[in-house]
Amino acid sequence: MTDPYARHDAALAVLRPYGPNLANGFINHAPMVVEALAAMGRGDTALSWLRAEEHDLLPRAPAQPPIGAAGWREALGKPARFEAWAAFFAREIEMNGWRATLDRWARRLSAGYGTAAVHGVIRTAHAARALAWQDTALRRSELAQGLAVWAARYAPLAPDLPAPAFGTLPPHEALAAVTPVALHWRVRAGSITAGLANLARAPGFARETAGADLSEEPLATADALVCTFAELFLDAARNGYTAIVFAHAVTGAAAARNLLPLVGPGAQRALIAGAWQTGCALKAVFYPPAPGAGRPVPARRTPDRLAEAAAVHGDDHAIKLAEACLSAYARTGRRRLLKTIALALTLLEPREGEAADPTRLLETQT
Incomplete structure (x- = not known):
């Protein structure tokens, strides 16, 4: 090999x-x-x-x-x-x-x-x-x-945010219960780090995120988080900026998944909690005013073609998101992960100077 x-x-x-x-x-x-x-x-x-x-x-x-x-x-x-x-x-x-x-x-x-x-x-x-x-x-x-x-650069999400006391809801249901900040406080431009300061305007955040049941086997839980935040990407990524923002929810959860086999139980619990709260914070602060009607994506795509398309595309976020989704797809078989990659490649600008059109690789599959 x-x-x-x-x-x-x-x-x-x-x-x-x-x-x-x-x-x-x-x-x-x-x-x-x-x-x-x-x-x-x-x-x-x-x-x-x-x-x-x-x-x-x-x-x-x-x-x-x-x-x-x-x-x-x-x-x-x-x-x-x-x-x-x-x-x-x-x-x-x-x-x-x-x-x-x-x-x-x-x-x-x-x-x-x-x-x-x-x-x-x-x-x-x-x-x-x-x-x-x-x-x-x-x-x-x-x-x-x-x-x-x-x-x-260490900075907690919020100075007084407690460690989550996990509840009974599967992650996708708990994420649906996370209430975004008021519309006029939602961030539509600028750095993610600066925008996350608006989490202080989400008073129910600690209670809402505590509703998730993250007590299952750690590797399976982390994969569930990757899939959950990939669904958030499909729902909330509407343009290049929101694609970058919500890509970090997916790649952040993938980071926990990659680290879990290399650390002990205490660190595993801390990483899962961190990935969960961070992805939820991105929803709370950056959720767009009118989600749910994104660009159409190619109907047929294979993992190999998506990996090739991401490499040709060249954007750093596109490459990292593609890898995170492809790795999770190999473990879970969830085809919505492939759709996440395809949407990202349509929303993110290809790296400047790239002559190839990566979306053509998605349209011309046999």
């Missing part, structure tokens, strides 16, 4: 000089995308994808004063301390092993699951999955950087 990660370390080597931010101020998605391409069996396209994106990447900052084992709480939520956190986690991984480090810090950081528009945990999960495939120095370094994004 061909190793889907055969070129992954080469891609990580290209990314090694670059930091967590882009020139436009947003998060650097490249480490997540190259791992998603590998997981989709398209790892041979990662280096060419990086060449087209490298001009937007910013170099890493110089080394910083270290974070001590007893003083890490003071450095939480301080983006300027990213390099110190990366060095901190590199030492933790060297001393304690990557699995023990991941388990400990997934538990500690899960209250900030939505950190950096969910990218802290998403990058960590992509890094950990590649590392579980093969332990290499570059992959350990990438895990340290993923955890560093999560810790340096």
